[in-house]
Amino acid sequence: xxxxxxxxxxxxTPQSCFTKTxxxxxxxxxxxxxxxxxxxxxxxxxxxxxxxxxxxKEYLHKSARGLSEGYQELDASQPWFCxxxxxxxxxxxxxxxxxxxxxxxxxxxxxxxxIARCQGELGGFGGGPLQDSHLAPTYAAVNxxxxxxxxxxxxxxxxxxxxxxxFLLSLKQPDGSFAMHIGGERDLRGLYCALSVAYLLNIQxxxxxxxxxxxxxxxxxxxxxxxxVPFAEAHGGYTFCGVAALGLLGKMEVIDVDSLxxxxxNRQMKFSGGFQGRTNKLVDGCYSWWQGGAFPLVVxxxxxxxxISLQNNNNGDWAFHQFALQQFILSCCQQPDGGLxxxxxxxxxLYHTSYCLSGxxxxxxxxxxxxxxxxGIKENLLKEIDHIHCIPVDKVEVxxxxxxxxKLEENKN
Amino acid sequence: xxxxxxxPYEPLSKLPEWKDIQPIPQKESLKDPCAILYSPQxxxxxDYFRAILQKKEYSERALKLTTEVIRLNCSxxxxxxxxxxxxxxxxxxxxxxxxxxxxxxxxxxxxYQVWTHRVWVTTKLNSGDREKAFTEIAFLxxxxxxxxxxxxxxxxxxxxxxxxxxxxxDKFFENDLRHxxxxxxxxxVATQNGKLKNDPKIQLQEIEFSLSKINLTxxxxxxxxxxxxxxxxxxxxxxxxxxxVSKIETKKTRHRFCPFPMSFLIRVYSxxxxxxxxxxxxxxxxxxxxxxxxxxxxIRKAYWNYKKIGLEKILKEEF
Numbered sequence: 015x016x017x018x019x020x021x022x023x024x025x026x027t028p029q030s031c032f033t034k035t036x037x038x039x040x041x042x043x044x045x046x047x048x049x050x051x052x053x054x055x056x057x058x059x060x061x062x063x064x065x066x067x068x069x070x071k072e073y074l075h076k077s078a079r080g081l082s083e084g085y086q087e088l089d090a091s092q093p094w095f096c097x098x099x100x101x102x103x104x105x106x107x108x109x110x111x112x113x114x115x116x117x118x119x120x121x122x123x124x125x126x127x128x129i130a131r132c133q134g135e136l137g138g139f140g141g142g143p144l145q146d147s148h149l150a151p152t153y154a155a156v157n158x159x160x161x162x163x164x165x166x167x168x169x170x171x172x173x174x175x176x177x178x179x180x181f182l183l184s185l186k187q188p189d190g191s192f193a194m195h196i197g198g199e200r201d202l203r204g205l206y207c208a209l210s211v212a213y214l215l216n217i218q219x220x221x222x223x224x225x226x227x228x229x230x231x232x233x234x235x236x237x238x239x240x241x242x243v244p245f246a247e248a249h250g251g252y253t254f255c256g257v258a259a260l261g262l263l264g265k266m267e268v269i270d271v272d273s274l275x276x277x278x279x280n281r282q283m284k285f286s287g288g289f290q291g292r293t294n295k296l297v298d299g300c301y302s303w304w305q306g307g308a309f310p311l312v313v314x315x316x317x318x319x320x321x322i323s324l325q326n327n328n329n330g331d332w333a334f335h336q337f338a339l340q341q342f343i344l345s346c347c348q349q350p351d352g353g354l355x356x357x358x359x360x361x362x363x364l365y366h367t368s369y370c371l372s373g374x375x376x377x378x379x380x381x382x383x384x385x386x387x388x389x390g391i392k393e394n395l396l397k398e399i400d401h402i403h404c405i406p407v408d409k410v411e412v413x414x415x416x417x418x419x420x421k422l423e424e425n426k427n
Numbered sequence: 428x429x430x431x432x433x434x435p436y437e438p439l440s441k442l443p444e445w446k447d448i449q450p451i452p453q454k455e456s457l458k459d460p461c462a463i464l465y466s467p468q469x470x471x472x473x474d475y476f477r478a479i480l481q482k483k484e485y486s487e488r489a490l491k492l493t494t495e496v497i498r499l500n501c502s503x504x505x506x507x508x509x510x511x512x513x514x515x516x517x518x519x520x521x522x523x524x525x526x527x528x529x530x531x532x533x534x535x536x537x538x539y540q541v542w543t544h545r546v547w548v549t550t551k552l553n554s555g556d557r558e559k560a561f562t563e564i565a566f567l568x569x570x571x572x573x574x575x576x577x578x579x580x581x582x583x584x585x586x587x588x589x590x591x592x593x594x595x596x597d598k599f600f601e602n603d604l605r606h607x608x609x610x611x612x613x614x615x616v617a618t619q620n621g622k623l624k625n626d627p628k629i630q631l632q633e634i635e636f637s638l639s640k641i642n643l644t645x646x647x648x649x650x651x652x653x654x655x656x657x658x659x660x661x662x663x664x665x666x667x668x669x670x671x672v673s674k675i676e677t678k679k680t681r682h683r684f685c686p687f688p689m690s691f692l693i694r695v696y697s698x699x700x701x702x703x704x705x706x707x708x709x710x711x712x713x714x715x716x717x718x719x720x721x722x723x724x725x726i727r728k729a730y731w732n733y734k735k736i737g738l739e740k741i742l743k744e745e746f
Contacts, residue, residue: 033606034602035605078460081463083463088502091502092461096461099461127459128459140505141503145505194539197508235611238652246573246611282726283726294605295571333733334729335728335729338726
């Protein structure tokens with residue numbers, strides 16, 4: 015055949031295809047590839063891959079002792095530190111080890127002391143002493159206390175449930191959403207934080223939860239995922255908030271669960287195995303929780319609705335690739351000297367440590383089939399995370415039991 | 428985390444202006460788990476702020492102090508709320524506040540509090556004149572800034588600023604047709620602008636628009652999600668449906684490993700409303716599920732297996 019007749023390969027208008035989104039993604043893939051090459055070079059690597067527990071424990075210990083000046087910017091998030099550290103330590107099994115620093119340094123007592131000082135006069139918790147109450151630190155404070163309760167009875171007693179109820183109710187909006195604080199923004203975070211706290215404390219009255227599912231529904235986008243507010247972009251963080259809220263309300267059916275499901279599975283990245291927060295964005299370890307954590311409720315709903323089981327594949331219960339996610343977390347998100355991070359080349363922080371570990375736990379436990387899916391050495395198995403409150407399951411049980419009998423008085427004041 | 432910039436700092440305790448105030452420290456904070464090692468300046472400013480807050484003092488010096496607190500930590504929602512009280516009480520010209528806010532947001536574009544404050548200020552001013560231009564500046568820094576987009580949507584709806592928006596969004600596609608925030612913005616405009624809402628012509632136009640982007644590159648989930656939702660929303664007649672489906676069928680052949688055409692066709696073949704529901708097409712859809720699960724989209728194996736089970740069930744029941 016004459017050479018002249020050979021057709022050059024056709025690229026479809028490169029300037030359209032090699033866009034910023036595309037180039038950023040390829041750069042990141044190259045850096046991840048270097049890590050994944052280890053798997054190829056050493057066939058046994060995937061069996062040896064290890065969660066560096068001691069290093070993480072050390073990082074958390076150091077953080078519990080004090081945070082650098084740079085954390086000043088998070089001065090209005092003090093209960094979050096307590097929650098992130100305790101949740102991480104608990105998932106790692108450190109809180110159950112009475113010989114650990116937690117006991118020597120009275121971490122439980124200190125946590126109660128710190129959080130108690132954040133409780134507002136009108137109920138709820140603020141980001142620090144004398145700060146206004148706000149739903150985000152309220153959620154974090156209640157979660158932290160729920161974790162402590164098992165080890166230090168009385169932790170949950172510091173919560174004034176009656177005032178908490180009126181605080182939550184004061185933020186309730188006519189459309190079913192919640193403002194984050196007086197004068198604050200309204201979005202799906204507020205709704206989730208309010209309901210998570212209300213259901214743990216057993217104060218979820220009809221009045222408090224009225225129309226909340228309608229607000230969640232209004233936040234579902236044409237892509238299937240949920241946005242912060244109606245018509246914004248579908249986003250992993252808000253999707254978890256909305257799904258967990260519907261799980262609490264038992265009203266998953268109000269949204270289009272099929273399109274949500276398709277959007278969710280598509281957020282797992284083909285290449286890295288981790289999750290992205292939005293379509294065509296980069297992977298981030300924290301979405302291991304926000305996206306991965308939304309699966310149990312969605313899968314549970316679909317299984318019951320369709321009368322089928324999604325378990326009949328050897329990769330676990332959740333319809334995402336659980337091994338691939340674990341590979342991403344363990345090989346890309348662990349900082350060698352402890353703590354977890356967004357992605358390689360980023361620095362560790364408490365937020366990513368807590369949510370990477372929560373996502374790792376989620377992908378290890380198959381709640382329905384009561385089995386585990388663990389990549390690497392068997393000691394990588396964490397404690398099991400609750401699919402709604404994002405604290406270990408045993409802590410949710412303790413908290414619910416604690417508030418089971420406490421009934422809110424029918425006092426409208 | 429980076430340290431605050433070192434700025435020469437004159438302790439408030441040395442200023443006569445603050446003599447009458449007894450600062451309130453955040454007591455015994457070293458006892459706390461994860462106590463922050465505050466700089467002396469941060470501690471002092473916060474101590475005075477707590478004192479002013481307790482007194483509920485709405486004054487010029489209090490306003491100045493809130494600026495200082497915000498400079499050190501603009502996530503402090505308490506200070507913003509308090510500042511709003513002062514602005515109202517002193518009847519401050521909110522245009523100046525907006526100038527100030529421009530600068531704060533440029534430094535902290537991904538902070539919830541600054542945008543919340545901006546909604547408050549512009550609502551009070553009852554003017555959204557600056558909002559479009561301002562969010563554009565925020566996009567220069569990060570064109571996918573979630574807060575900036577949400578704010579822009581809010582302003583467009585609240586102040587009725589729909590004009591020219593579609594053209595503005597188009598610019599993002601010129602550079603990056605995978606820009607999902609721009610796709611979401613386009614959907615917002617195409618479905619919520621009173622003038623365009625439910626207009627069949629617009630719906631067809633959006634189908635054509637997304638299809639033209641898919642033609643440039645098939646492997647772009649943003650464009651597919653957009654295309655599919657308008658395909659479902661629009662009231663297409665059978666001829667229009669057939670034209671589109673046959674175009675996608677061609678794409679499926681041409682881009683054998685791209686999961687999106689197959690994913691779309693599975694949907695069309697298995698739903699009676701599109702006119703493609705037949706034994707043959709269901710069987711074809713099942714082979715697509717296999718191809719996706721085993722070859723083209725293996726990370727989603729579990730999902731495609733689930734889809735396949737559903738299709739097999741329909742096949743058994745209907746044929």
